[in-house]
Amino acid sequence: MEMVKRSKKQDEINVNDPFMTLQNDMNVEILMKLPPGSIARLHFASKHLSSIILGKEFTELYKTRSSTQPRHLVSVHGGHPYVWMHRFHSISQEYPSSNHDKVSCSVDPYGPCLATYDFTPPVRGLIFGRHCSNMVVGNPGTGQFVFLPRVETTHQCILCVFGYDPVNDVYKVLCMTVVTKHTPCVAMSEVHQVITVGAKEKWRRVECKYPYHHYPGYQEICRDGVIYYLASYKGKKSLMRFDLSSEDFNVTKLPEDQKLQRFGEMVNHTGKITVATTLLGCIDPVDLWVLEDVNKEVWSKTVVVVPSLPERFGMSYEFVFKGILGTGEMIFAPRTTPSPSPNPFFFLCYNPEGGKFRKIEIDELVDYPVFIQVFVDHVESYMVLSRVC
Structure with missing residues (x-):
């Protein structure tokens, strides 16, 4: 022996x-x-x-415990001149005043001091961010971030979405190289590339048989191994679907509603695929279009009347609808904040049944916050990431 x-x-x-x-x-x-x-x-x-x-x-x-206790996640970039930092605030959705964690992290220690990463919604505890051609995947609960390899492209304009593949138990990023035509608000998707998050992985091309125009800045949603995002297909706003396991694309038509076609944006809705239309600068109802059957392209519509937010909370605020919690509360966050930024920073929970607002306040933000994002239904994870590149 x-x-x-x-x-x-x-x-x-x-x-x-x-x-x-x-x-x-x-x-x-x-x-x-x-x-x-x-x-x-x-x-x-x-x-x-x-x-x-x-x-x-x-x-x-x-994982089971975390999924039953979803949290708000607030991403804040700011600081003092020459001393900039990124901080994530994780807040209990059930007890926001008593359960609040904050994690500071250096997302890009060697990049420009004013580098601002635009993050996509968190997926199973991880989050994806991009600043120009720099891409990172990280765990906001631990503060650990890893860089992804640079995507191979001759164009400067790229768009990325992030999701989890439950079949293969991996995270993936879909990157779309685009060519801007006619208007900067609509970009023609030209080349699609995918990378699996993990050590020694590289970008690889995938084919898309649907020639569509992507809408920059629109939120995507990952559900059950499929990434959903809005795009223009055959001249109509449509719902694109990317299966993370098969890496196939599909498209679902949106209803022929003028307001939906013009103002529709995807929102988080506790397991439902929902496109919302709202004009919160004035007194206007929120239309919620929920996808009931993806194969038959069946949608249902609900209209919710929300009191004028600027009149209640200050005309200097412009609010954006972020999604609906499992409790039915609707989340509204400032699109922009007044300068100097208020302390504490806040966002709103609105109960349509009772017609009441809750203000969620966050103390001790970094000084001079320059970019704030609010996400809902964040599931915490202690996952340690492997070095990617």
Whole structure:
């Protein structure tokens, strides 16, 4: 029988590991009470806890708990001149005043000091950001971000969407190289490339048989391994679908509604694919178009009347509709904030049934915030990312 020698240093680490003396149930109970950043650090600090953290049983337990306790996620970029930083605020949707975590991170330590990453909605705990040709994927709960390889393109204008493939248990980024024609608001998608987030992965081309025009700046939604985003197809605003497993494209027609075709934007709606139309600068109802059957292209419409937000909360604010929580509350966040920015920063939860607003306030933002994004239904994760490039 071959004997395996143990190093003296390893023996010392195991002896000095206080978690070795506790039962596994107690260790799991301790870990479940910690924020994602602390769990990620313990993964490296304790070999015994690392075996639990990386185990399938604890992973599923934490994932299940997190999915039943979704959170608001606020991305803030700002600081003082020459000292800029990025911070993520994770806030309980159920108890926003008592459960609030903040994580500071250096997204681009070697980039321009005023670099502003535009982030897409978080997917299963991770988030994707892009600034010009720089792309990152990160965990806002731990503050860890990794750079993606540069996409190969001769054009400056690129658009990206981010999602999770449950079939293969991987995250992917779809990048669309576009050629702007006629108007800067509509861009012709020319080349489609995909990368799987992970070590030693590279961009690869995928074919799309639908010639469409992408709308820059519009939000996408990832549901059940499919990324949904709006585009112009055959001269009409349509819903594009990209299956992350098969890497196939499909298109779904939107209803022939003039307001929907002109102002429709995708919003987060707790598992539903919803396109909303709203003009919150004045007293105007919010139209919610929900996709009931993707194959038959069946949509349902609900109209919600929302009181004038600028009149209630200040004419200097312009609000944008962000989505609907599982409780039915509608989320409205300032599109722009007055200068100087208010402290505390706030966004709104509106209950259509009771006609009441809740103001969610966030203290201690970075000084001079220059770019703020609000996301809903964020599911926390302690996932540690591998170096990509």
